[in-house]
Amino acid sequence: MTATNPNPRRSLITKIHIARTQLGMDDESYRANLAHYGNGKTSSTDMTIPELETVLEAFKKLGFKPVKKPGKGRLSPSSKQGPQDERSAIRAIWIFMHRAGFINDGSETALNSWVQRMTAQQNGGAGINEVQWLRGEDAAKTLNSLKRWARRCLFEDLKKRGYEPHPQDSYAYLLKRWERINGAML
Template identity: 30%
Template sequence: MPLSKKQYSLIHVAKAKLGIDDDLYRSILANLCGVTSSTELDQAGFELLMGFFEFQGFRPMTRNGANYGPRPGMASYAQLELIRALWTEYSRGNAGESELNKWLERSFKLTSLRFLDKATAPKVITALKAMKSRAA
């Protein structure tokens, strides 16, 4: 079964993020997967190649939290993900969603990101950016 466009894109993003030049990339494909081009890869070859890239340090981006769906008047999913990412950077990965919720309650009287409205979301983002810059 041929790979999807997203899988081809993921391969090339990983290659770029790891700083692998074309000659080394072709060598990896030949030695690891037995092919000369990513277009010749099957599903097993893709899994093998991605496993190698992950061993080398590549981490695909993953969604961090729940998607509450389209909610009129509430913060968008992109805003929620940005807030989660800023919180992770600020806390250096040592504090999770429960600590974020405690901070939101102290600072904005919100018990969860789920209740963040569209007007308050930019304020939360600005506050987290300021906290992050002061911590650095």
């Protein structure tokens, strides 16, 4: 999903002002360039979008180099930055379930789809699209749902292997028991 610019004119004006600063233009030369490339207009706010685009292209030819700010990447469980909260635990359990073979797709996209379905059920139809947007009660409920799912998967897997886990065994206990049996696998 890409964000669309709701006001391309404002964006062009901002870029022109950045170009002016980057090129070190004083007010007189800046306005002279605007007049030359902008059909005689000496203020960027008076220009149309095509005129602004022409001025911006001219500034690029004069040496302006637009710099894109790096976008914020998604946080992963191994990330050294960002919150160490329910969202990190959700990602860690999701990755574990994928590595253990309980789910087919361990990607962030698949996790986001699952989060959206779970939060839509909890919030009466309006789901949260990204795990990174989970906060407070939504994050806690989503984490608990994922733990219950993982617990069911662990319980069933242990039963298939001939072990008889107790129905009241916690997620943590089942996980430890499962890891003892499958430790080398992960």
